[in-house]
Amino acid sequence: MRAAYQYRLRLTKKQAIEMDRWLEMLRFQYNYLLADRFRWYEENRCSINACPLVCHLPDLRDNPNYFSQKRTLPKLKKDRPWYADIHAHVLQDCVKRVALAFKKYLKGDFKGKKSGRPRFKGKGRYRSLTFPSLGKDPIKGSLLKLPKFGWVKMIYHRSIPEGFKIKTATITKKADGYYVTLSIQDDTVPQTIPVYEVSNPVGIDMGLKSFLIKSDASEVEIPQYYRKAQKRLKKIQKAVSRSKKGSANRKKAVVKLGKAHKKVADTRKDFHFKTAKNLLDNHDLVAHEKLNIKGLARTRMAKSLLDAGWGQFLSILSVKALNAGLLTVAVNPKNTSQNCSNCGKKVPKKLKDRIHSCPNCGYTADRDVNAAKNILNLAVGHPVSNKAV
Structure with missing residues (x-):
């Protein structure tokens, strides 16, 4: 089992100055490696129905990939000695990011879905770096040891569970400062x-x-954090x-605007975690609609x-349920609002x-409660008996 603690x-x-310097150097390297891939792609591609009779292409070279670009790092440190200050694994992770972005652009992910053309990172747009491995016992009290960077102080507000091992550490620069996300793993499933x-x-x-209505007719109010903060955000944006x-x-x-938006995002995420915990504390299976949120x-x-x-809430809910050995089931939302949860007959409504x-069986309930019962069924x-509203 894998989890992330931030x-x-x-x-x-x-x-902080040194971390900013690392991020800027990694940004330059990311842009250089991405440009190298685009250069090869433009020089070597040719439409099958538009090949000229006389080609004026430069000498062809091998397609740059993760391994070939990683082999350029020793030369980079020799030509630009200041890059030797960055840990080798952090530089290799930068190469990995370029390879992943370009692969999604050309071939797509494991489902075949392609991403847009990777963009070059402008100043301040490269905000995170990853240490793929840490040393032995990297945490002592509230201090964390980062390879080749040294000991840094963190707010250690919750301890890592017994039996978990720290696999990676990702440093992220946000509007209000730096954060570290520790990826921890336990082999027990x-x-x-x-x-x-x-x-x-x-x-x-x-x-x-x-926000949601349960099949037992209880509901969770929607907080609308963004709408409540709109007036303040508009003033700062102006x-x-x-x-x-x-x-x-x-x-x-x-900076002030970034902090205001981050506060909205953080309060929303906190609400999602608490709502998911409340559901999983009281139920061993949570059924929900499979929503097309992008649409x-x-x-x-x-x-x-x-x-x-x-989307964020359902993602948190599924991960927390998996870690607790509980179930979340996504169902097709078609006709869940129209069908009667008591007899199954379709009752059209606007x-x-x-x-x-329902005119067939006489069952009467709130529209959303009826839909929640259909989702559960x-x-x-099979039909699950619930108290009628």
């Missing part, structure tokens, strides 16, 4: 409970009126827009939908109709 770093002024052994399942229907580019006042306003984000509901953060009233494969 801690805030308290770097000294000298350490929790046994997931079978569907037929669940004793307290629940179905949830995600919404914008309420200060950024009105300040002169490159000025000190603009830099201060940009829904192109509708008029985009701002409210992204403010709710359904979006404005908030009460489900689809997940377990």
Whole structure:
């Protein structure tokens, strides 16, 4: 089992300057390696139906890949000695990032879905670096030892569980400072409970009126963190827009805006973690809709939908359930709002109709509660008795 623990770093002024220098050097190297791949791609590609009779191509060379670009690092350190200050594994991780970005652009991911053309990193746009391995016992109290960088202070607000080993450390620069994300691993895998052994399942229907409504008719209110912060964000954004580019006042306003947006994101994520924990503490199976969030984000509901953060919540819920040996089941949302959860007959209704009233069996319930029950029934494969509302 793998987990990620994030801690805030308290770097000294000298350490912060050095970390900024590392990130800038890695940014230059990332852009150079990416340009090298694009150069090879442009020089060697040729459409099958547009090949000229006389070719004026330069001498062809092998396609740069992860291993060939990694072999250039010793020469880089010889030509530019200041790159020797960076740990070798951190430089190799930079090469790996270029290889992954270019692979997704040309071939796609494991599902065949391609990403857009990789972009060069502008100043301040390379914000993280990864140590693929740490030394033995890298944590002593509230201090963390980073290879070739030294001991750094962190806010060690929760200890690493017994039996877990630290695999990697990723340093990330955010609006309010530096953070470290420790990837920890335990070889023991929790046994997931079978569907037929669940004793307290629940179905949830995600919404914008309420964040979610459970099949037992209880609901979780939607917090709308972004909408509540909009007025303040607009004021700070106006200060950024009105300040002169490159000025000190603009830099201060940009930092202030970044912190304000980060606060919204952090409070939303905290809400998602607490809601997921509450669900998993009380239920051993959580059934939800398999939502096309990217498609829904192109509708008029985009701002409210992204403010709710359904995708992040469902991702957190599935990971936490897997780590606890519990189940989350995603079902097809088709007709979950239209079908009667009591008799299964289709009862057409418009979006404005908030009460489900079945003319076939006489069952009456809130529209969202009925949908949550249908989701639960689809997940377990049979009707689950719940108290009628």
